[in-house]
Amino acid sequence: MERGVRRWAVDISEWQPSSQDFSFALSLLPIHNRTPITRFVQMEDRKRALVSRLLQYAIVHEVVGIPYEEIIIKRTLEGKPYLEPGKFVQELPNFNFNTSHHGDYVAVASEPLCLVGLDIVSPVIPWKETVTEFIQNFSSYFSSLEWDNIMTAGNCNDILVEFYRYWCLKEAYVKARGSGLTYGLDKVEFHHHSWTNISVKIDGKAMPEWRFWLSELGKGHLVSLARGHPSSATDSYKKTLKRSDFDEAEYHEGLHLPNVRFFMRNVEQLIQVLCKEVYCIPRIHNTVEIEEKCDEY
Structure with a gap:
């Protein structure tokens, strides 16, 4: 289960995108994810919101191995993001993640069971x-x-x-x-x-x-x-989890997994991860332009 324990952080003060670069990064996200980002007036707020979503898709793709075009991330009524149940990964019995941002940093953490x-x-x-x-x-x-x-x-x-x-x-x-x-x-x-x-x-x-x-x-x-413990989740969030009950030994193993340090990533790395997936998706029409843009990163 240890591969499901990830901690990533991005220092957004190091990313000063042009309007074109920001628009390109935004275009990598599904359409329904873009409006909540562009509603922000200040660019710093837009950057935090965009990077938060890029981190979510990147961590799901890299850890769970789901192709980008098959990743569906939704939110509960309370706003908790979750991966729509789909393919079951035996060694990650309850994969879930959470993001946060404040000041210069945006981060994501994931767990395989807890x-x-x-x-x-x-x-x-x-x-x-x-x-x-x-x-x-x-x-x-x-x-x-x-x-x-x-x-x-x-x-x-x-x-x-x-x-x-x-x-x-x-x-x-x-x-x-x-x-x-x-x-x-x-x-x-x-x-x-x-x-x-x-x-x-x-x-x-x-x-x-x-x-x-x-x-x-x-x-x-x-x-x-x-x-x-997953049994502590609110009712709406518990419904999104694969399992909420575990025997004592299995839960003890998940609770005491090593808490790994935060690994610093940059926005260009996140773009590169998703870009390799996105430019070949049929819904993107100008594949030549996308491939050229990916090469820049």
Whole structure:
């Protein structure tokens, strides 16, 4: 199952496409994926949304081995992306993935059996607000223990980073379950030893079927990973999974797979992966133009 554990990240600040290059990269996606991207006004937001979708298709193609034209990625009512059930891969009994983007980074993580949640944060605050004013807006999402740890972390910068560490983990948990809701997050309480050996309690009950990791991705960006039992998925997301019940031994194997490091990729590499597949798809009419464009990458 280890080949199903992937962690990829892209630094979008290194990609400064011309309008033609951006349009070409966008054209590699299915038509229904393009409108949500072009709705964004700011180019940085468009880049994040585009790269997020390129990562999803690339990871499915490379890990599961599904030809690009056969990949169908949908979203639940809550917005959780999922691979439409199709070919069954025995060694990847419950392949699923999650993406996140903030600041300069866009990333994707995949798991072969467990639920996976991913979140990236860049510890910044809106201008015209102090750290205290900013984080007070979110105080209801933390347990009293977590809030005490945040407020006593040190100076203003220490407090901000501590806030984002907890927030990042809570987001990863929510995204893994596919809920898309932040209600009740004060009952999701994280414990750790210097931000290692991270565990969670829900309503005061320890949840050993979940594992978490928190690290720095680069340039001060924090990234968190959640790995949990498929039975914890929301009803709408559970319907998209191949299996939600596993015996203890099989689940223990999936839960304790190595959590691999993030592998940095660039947009050109993603384009090259998909370009090799796309230019021969019959629905693209000007194959000569596509082949020439692929050669540029």
